[in-house]
Amino acid sequence: MILNLKGLWQLGIAFSITLLFYTCSRQDTIRPDIERRLAELDSLSQTQPKQSLLELDSVLQNNKHLTTLERAMVLFNKGEALYLNxxxxxxxxxxxxxxxxxxxLNDKYNEGRCLITLSGASLHMGDLETSQVYALKALHLAQLIGDARIEGKAYNQLFKLHFKLKDYDKALSYIKATDSLYAKGTDTTSIIAIKSNIASVYLKLKEYNKALASYSEAMSLSQSKGNPKTLVAVLNNIGYTYIEAGDYESAEKFLRGAVALNKNIQAINGAPYKGLGNLFLLMAKNDSxxxxxxxxxxxxxxxxxxxxxxxxxxxxVSIAIMFGDYIKALNHQIVRDSLQMHVNSLEKDRLLNFANVNYEVKQKQTEINHQKEINSRNHWLFISIVLLFVLLSIVMVFYVYNTKLRAANKASKLEQSLLRAQMNPHFIFNTLAAIQNITLEGNPIKSSNHISKFSKLIRQNFDYVRKESITLDKEIAMISNYIETQQLRFNNAFTYSIEIGEAIDVSQIKVPPMLLQPFVENAIEYGLKEKKEGGRILLKIEKDAQGLLFMISDNGIGRSVKAKQEKITEELHATSIIRERLKMRKKGEEKSFIIEDLFDENNKPTGTKVFFKLKIK
Incomplete structure (x- = not known):
């Protein structure tokens, strides 16, 4: 009897281990029919990405029993098709x-591939910091597993990032690192692209001979590969390089070569004609x-x-004006303005859609995570029932361990929450409290708008504080966002207005970042805070021959009254800090700095004005 019980115990353990091994290993497999289908859709995504997306969604919807690896690979292919689209x-x-x-799944290779596309997508959306994080993570992972191809792609992403930042020296070092990794490979198409990228950096550095040398290598590879479309692009780039170098005869030769090759392969490409137009315009051959x-x-x-x-x-338009054909010039200008309005409208719609899509995606992601959590619980519940009678002691050990782990995790989260609470400034705390009140009042749309505005303000502060200067429109956008957030705190007890001179081009003029916020904060905290209603802030920006004149005024209780109440010093008004910032610019702007107390006819304080001038030349 004892032997039989011992045999049953061993059989139960063997069965449990086999079941557990099967359950785990099944997640790491991909069935031949799914693998074959993914290969077909991968080829389709290169030529018809939209059709490929429809097919991939069909695979996800009609195959509810996909393994973890299969689902991951289908999602990967879908992400690549979306990127191509x-x-x-x-x-x-x-x-x-x-x-x-x-x-x-601990699949390092595919982790690296995902990181490359995540970096590229972030770069296209203008999130340079996130793009760099993903690229560096992919680079580290590729070096860890020794995959030269992913390492090369990571370097290529870093090249694109620094090229966009106009840091051409770093961009050149990264693309050369990519070139060294791909040089001995057989992927001629990628090598041609790398050579062209190297040439583009040299072109920005005005090292024309080096740029032409790299383009020549790309041209030789294109000819050997027999890819006429790639060759057309290289010929066109060489033509543009010769234009930059001032060798118009050579430029015309290569651009006409690109045109001729396009005709031979019956390709439709406007770039060579555009290049010839630029060339002849420089040569004053306006007809051509x-x-x-x-x-x-x-x-x-x-x-x-x-x-x-x-x-x-x-x-x-310019050529028509030079010919004196003003009707033709006007016709081109009308069409051009109509197109520009259409482009601006599309960009505006894209930004609005981005905000809406991002919200919907987060909502769906929350639902998916909740469902995954439920599925995971059910899965482990089933395994627990099977193993209950044969592994009771082990389950108890895991239960005690898991309980301790949850308690430790909870304590850790509590410590983090306390730390974050200590680090939050008074302004952030009060603003979040105000947003919370709106949420509790049952107005989710309004609270969502304020959360979006507040997060944008925090991001602006982080982005701008490290910069030496920003454009005036960004400074105005940030101060508007700040004032509106303060209005939320004080339940719209005050209003504000910003007046900008007509001669000021806010998108071109640059100013030190976060220059206005201390004065506005002082106006609110030390002027308007005591007023329950009727408060006003006026920000005026005017331009004269010397520079920009800034004036910030409020109708608060005035410095003299507040000083009696709280003994406010000059340092509390941040004037010494502002003067120091102006002194660092070494333009004598600190001498223009004036703070004026306002009084009515009865000599009663009626607010404060701050004046200062920035030299923008």
């Missing part, structure tokens, strides 16, 4: 999902320039490339 936000969200699955610009214009119109069409029409 310029849907960068959706691509990023999809790759974040499959990245988590690859991390769960107009002919080539019109050819480029026809191609861009047929391709519905509005941005290129706008650029070409700008050139044609």
């Amino acid at each position: 310029d849907q960068y936000q959706e691509a990023l969200n999809t790759h974040l999902k499959c990245y988590d699955l690859f991390v769960e 320039a107009e002919v080539n610009y019109n050819k480029a214009l026809d191609i861009y119109k047929s391709n519905k490339n509005a941005k290129e069409e706008i650029e070409i029409r700008d050139k044609l």
Whole structure:
């Protein structure tokens, strides 16, 4: 009897281990039919990304029993198709999902591939900091597993990032690192792109001979590969380089070569004609320039490339004016302005859609995570029931361990919460409290808007504090956001207005960041805070021959009254700090700094004005 019980015990343990091994290992497999289907869709995504997306969604919806690896690979292919279709936000969200699955599977290779696309999508959306984080993480992972291809792609992403930042020396070092990794490979297409990227950096550095040498290497590789479309692009780039170098004869030769090759392969490409137009315009051959610009214009119109069409029409307007044909110039200008309005409208819609999509994606992600948590609980509950009778003692050990772990985790989270509470400034705490009150009042849309505004203010502070200067429109946007957040705190007890002189181009003029916020904060905290209603802040910006004149005024209780109440010093008004910032600019601007107390006819304090001037030349 004892032997039988011992045999049953061993059999139960063996069965449990086998079941557990099967359950875990099944997640790491991919069935041949799914693998074959993914290969077909991968090829389709290169030529028809939209169709590929529909097929991939069908695979996800019609195969509810996909393994973890299969689901991760389908999501990866979907993310790549979205990226090729310029849907960068959706691509990023999809790759974040499959990245988590690859991390769960400890699949380092596919983790690296996900990070490359995450970096690229972030870069396209203008989030340079996040793009760099993903690229460096991919680089570290590639070096860890010894994968030269992913390492090269990571370096290439860092090249794109620094090229966009106009840090051409670093961009050159990264693209050369990519070149060294790909040089001995067989991926000729990638090597051609790398050589062209190296040339583009040299072109920005005005090292024309080095740029032409790199383009020549790319041209030789294109000829050996027999890829005429790639060769056309290289010839066109060489032509543009010769234009930059001032060798117009060579530029014409290569640009005409690109045109001829396009005709031979029956390709539609407006870039060579645009290049010839630029060339002839520089050579004052306006007739020839107009002919080539019109050819480029026809191609861009047929391709519905509005941005290129706008650029070409700008050139044609100039040529028509030089010929004295003002009617033609006006016609081009009317079409050009109409296109620009359309482009601006599309960009505005894109930004609005981005905000809406981001909110919807977060909502869906919360639902998905909740469902995953439920599924995970059910899965482990089933295994626990099977193992209950044979592994009771082990379950008890795990239960005690898990309980201790949860308690430790809870304590850790509590410590983090207390630390964050200590680090939060008074302004942040009060603002969050105000937003919380709105939420409790049952107005989720209003609270969501204020959360968005507040998070934008925090991001602006983090982004701008490290910069030496920002454009005036960004400074105005930030101070408006700050005042509106303060209005939330004080229940709109005060109003504000910003008056800007007509001669001021706020998008071109640069000023030190966060220059106005201390004065506005003082106006609110030490002037308007005591007023329950009727408070006003006026910010005026005017321009004269010497620079910009700033004036910030309020109708608060005045410095003299507040000083009696709280013994306010000059340091509390941050005037010494502002003067020090102005002194650092070494333009004598600190001498223009004036604080004026306002009084009514009865000599009663009625507010405060601050004046200072910035030299912008």
